Amino acid sequence: MDQEQKKICCPEFDPATLHEKTHIWNNKLFITDNVRQLFHVPVNMGKIVVKMMKQIEGAGAMPDAKDFLMLAYDPSPWKSELFMTVTKEVPGANNARLSGTFMSRVYDGPYNHVPKWIKETDEWLAKQGKKAKKYYFHYAYCPKCSKKYGHNYCVAFAQVE
DSSP states (O other): OOHHHHTOOSOOOOGGGTTTEEEEEEEEEEEEEEEEEETTEESSHHHHHHHHHHHHHHTTOOOOGGGOOEEEEEEETTEEEEEEEOSSOOTTSEEEEEEEEEEEEEEESOGGGHHHHHHHHHHHHHHTTOOEEEEEEEESSOHHHHHHHTOOEEEEEEEEO
C-alpha cells in the first residue's frame, strides 16, 4: 500500500443503507459550525472540518464510523452550516439537536449536481405525498477517498412536513 492510500480515512459506504429511507430523529445530537462560501462553493471547509473533528475527538464524543454523519445546510450562497454527529455534548462547541422526519436518497456525482438532486428528490417525495422543508447533504467520502473508491456519494436528507 503506498503512502497516499494509507491516508484514506473514510470507511467504504454502502448506498443501500441510506437510499430511499425514512429517519425519525428525536433530539439527534450534533455539533455545528459555519463555513464561508462563494456562490455555494466552500472556501474554508477543510479548516472547519479539522477544527470540529478535534473538538469531537478531544471530548471523546466520536460515534462509530457507520453512524457518523457530516451534514451541510446552505441557507445562502455565502454560508453553509456544517453539522457533525456526536455521542454526547462537546464542551466549547456549538451543540445542536435535530428533530423531525427526514427522508434520504443517495446520489453519485459532482457537487454541482445538487440542484438536480433536489429536483429529483422533490419529485420522489411528491409521489409519496411529502414535501421538503429543508435539505441537508452528507458526502460519504472526502475527496481522497472518493478518488480511491471511484464514487462521490452524496446523501440528500430532506426534512419533511
